[in-house]
Amino acid sequence: MMPLVFTLLCLCVLKMGCFSASVTQATVQSELQCHDWGVWSEGSVRVYDGEVAYLYCPLFSYPTLYSYSQTQNSSLSLLWYRHTHTHELEQPINLKLHTLHKDREYLWIQPASAQDAGLYICMLRNISSCVKIGVELEVIQKDGECDRRAQPHLNLTIPFQSERTLTCPDLNTLTLPNSTHSVRGPLPDVGSKVPIVLNPASDQIYTVTLGDTATLSCHVLLPHLYEEKQYIWWTVDNKTVEQLADPRFSSPEAKLVSNDYGDERKERVLYVRDFSADDLQREFTCSARNSRGINTSRAVLKTEPYVPTLELGCGLGVTLALMLMMFVIYHVFWLELLLLYRSWFGSDERYTDDKQYDVYISYPRYSEEEEFVLSTLRRVLETEFGYSVCIFDRDSLPGGTITDDTLRFVGQSRRLVVVVSPCSAVRGTQALLELQAGLTSMLHGGSLRVVLIQFKPVQRKSWVKELRRARLALTLVRWQGEKSAPLSSRFWKQLQLELPMRRNTQHTQHTQTLLPDITQHTPDTHTQNTHHAEEKLMDPYSTSAL
Numbered sequence: 001m002m003p004l005v006f007t008l009l010c011l012c013v014l015k016m017g018c019f020s021a022s023v024t025q026a027t028v029q030s031e032l033q034c035h036d037w038g039v040w041s042e043g044s045v046r047v048y049d050g051e052v053a054y055l056y057c058p059l060f061s062y063p064t065l066y067s068y069s070q071t072q073n074s075s076l077s078l079l080w081y082r083h084t085h086t087h088e089l090e091q092p093i094n095l096k097l098h099t100l101h102k103d104r105e106y107l108w109i110q111p112a113s114a115q116d117a118g119l120y121i122c123m124l125r126n127i128s129s130c131v132k133i134g135v136e137l138e139v140i141q142k143d144g145e146c147d148r149r150a151q152p153h154l155n156l157t158i159p160f161q162s163e164r165t166l167t168c169p170d171l172n173t174l175t176l177p178n179s180t181h182s183v184r185g186p187l188p189d190v191g192s193k194v195p196i197v198l199n200p201a202s203d204q205i206y207t208v209t210l211g212d213t214a215t216l217s218c219h220v221l222l223p224h225l226y227e228e229k230q231y232i233w234w235t236v237d238n239k240t241v242e243q244l245a246d247p248r249f250s251s252p253e254a255k256l257v258s259n260d261y262g263d264e265r266k267e268r269v270l271y272v273r274d275f276s277a278d279d280l281q282r283e284f285t286c287s288a289r290n291s292r293g294i295n296t297s298r299a300v301l302k303t304e305p306y307v308p309t310l311e312l313g314c315g316l317g318v319t320l321a322l323m324l325m326m327f328v329i330y331h332v333f334w335l336e337l338l339l340l341y342r343s344w345f346g347s348d349e350r351y352t353d354d355k356q357y358d359v360y361i362s363y364p365r366y367s368e369e370e371e372f373v374l375s376t377l378r379r380v381l382e383t384e385f386g387y388s389v390c391i392f393d394r395d396s397l398p399g400g401t402i403t404d405d406t407l408r409f410v411g412q413s414r415r416l417v418v419v420v421s422p423c424s425a426v427r428g429t430q431a432l433l434e435l436q437a438g439l440t441s442m443l444h445g446g447s448l449r450v451v452l453i454q455f456k457p458v459q460r461k462s463w464v465k466e467l468r469r470a471r472l473a474l475t476l477v478r479w480q481g482e483k484s485a486p487l488s489s490r491f492w493k494q495l496q497l498e499l500p501m502r503r504n505t506q507h508t509q510h511t512q513t514l515l516p517d518i519t520q521h522t523p524d525t526h527t528q529n530t531h532h533a534e535e536k537l538m539d540p541y542s543t544s545a546l
Contacts, residue, residue: 224262
């Protein structure tokens with residue numbers, strides 16, 4: 001009995017010791033602190049939904065360098081956990097699932113789905129140490145375009161009809177059973193890889209201008225060849241631009257125009273400065289070459305008629321400037337120009353007719369106009385301009401008939417000068433008879449011309465009907481008092497333009513000599529008017545004037 005009791009007591013003591021040891025070991029392990037390296041952003045993985053994803057434990061490369069073979073010989077163990085938003089604690093990976101597989105330092109997920117996205121943690125630990133680091137997995141949906149960052153895709157550009165060895169990255173780490181790998185891509189028949197010269201084309205003509213800079217453009221299609229240089233150049237008479245050593249010719253390096261899946265379009269331009277007629281006889285050829293062959297095309301040139309734009313522009317500008325200047329000069333000095341022209345090309349009427357007088361002056365008698373005619377108008381015309389002037393009261397002989405003498409004097413005169421004023425052309429007067437005689441001579445095609453001098457402003461309604469009807473066909477010269485007194489005034493120039501031309505006229509119109517005051521002249525014996533010439537005249541251009 002005693003041996004049995006002792007045996008039971010020993011077993012109880014041993015069990016209590018084992019329980020105490022296990023509790024102590026569990027307590028030590030629970031209190032063990034694991035060194036956390038955080039999340040390795042550079043090792044994040046992106047895969048398409050439904051494809052294989054593999055996660056590499058960064059502990060074997062960053063931030064510490066562990067060797068997987070060494071960890072197998074030590075007491076360290078590699079464990080994988082997953083942290084999701086639904087669980088606050090890290091959950092161990094259940095490797096019994098058929099989609100999860102652990103291979104050395106890799107964790108494979110085949111296939112990956114949207115539920116597999118999240119933070120995966122790899123941990124190395126033993127009873128005394130622990131270190132861990134996280135790797136992010138992102139599962140994306142396909143949208144028709146390849147994402148270069150997604151595993152296990154790798155995009156490479158490989159030219160057609162070229163030798164290239166393709167290797168799948170990380171294929172040596174893939175040890176999953178029943179896994180297959182393929183390389184897919186179109187393999188069309190692209191023909192030869194010889195460069196194609198697009199321009200100059202067979203039907204293309206380059207237009208050049210003699211004396212200007214000619215620009216010849218060459219467009220070439222260069223098929224893509226892996227790691228191979230292709231060349232484009234211009235030749236002039238089978239010599240390259242560098243061989244010519246002529247500064248007139250230059251051809252910069254070719255410029256890239258477009259790139260379509262490796263096939264490039266490039267342009268190289270040839271500049272010919274001061275293009276001459278001799279250059280038309282040269283042969284300009286664009287060439288392109290690679291390892292598959294060479295292609296050339298010759299440029300056809302045609303000259304464009306030279307248009308002297310600068311010369312035409314300058315000539316047109318000078319012409320317009322001269323026309324404007326001539327217009328201004330004529331507008332300001334048109335009377336002087338007409339007088340000058342008439343003095344050069346005009347004819348003296350004294351040699352073409354048999355008339356006796358140059359001017360017959362008609363004016364109202366016994367008025368201020370009579371004083372103006374006798375003291376100023378007659379003297380200037382006879383003395384300064386050298387005209388032969390006929391005045392009825394002075395040149396008629398006694399005993400004659402007034403009507404017959406008036407018609408005879410008017411018929412023997414080349415010009416009839418009518419002084420118009422409010423007192424002129426009154427019915428039954430000598431002035432009206434003279435006016436009617438002059439108008440009748442003009443209407444019947446005679447050589448007599450009637451010139452009107454407006455001494456004072458006259459209302460049109462005050463004129464006799466004969467004068468109103470003929471007004472539009474007659475020239476009117478306005479006297480403006482003292483302003484018109486100098487021989488250089490507009491009045492005398494305009495009046496002289498209407499009178500017959502005299503080549504021997506001693507004309508002093510450019511002098512600024514003022515005529516004597518008409519009040520200082522003694523009136524003719526026939527003058528009975530006592531009005532003075534210094535009486536202020538009305539504005540001849542007012543609305544009430546003619």
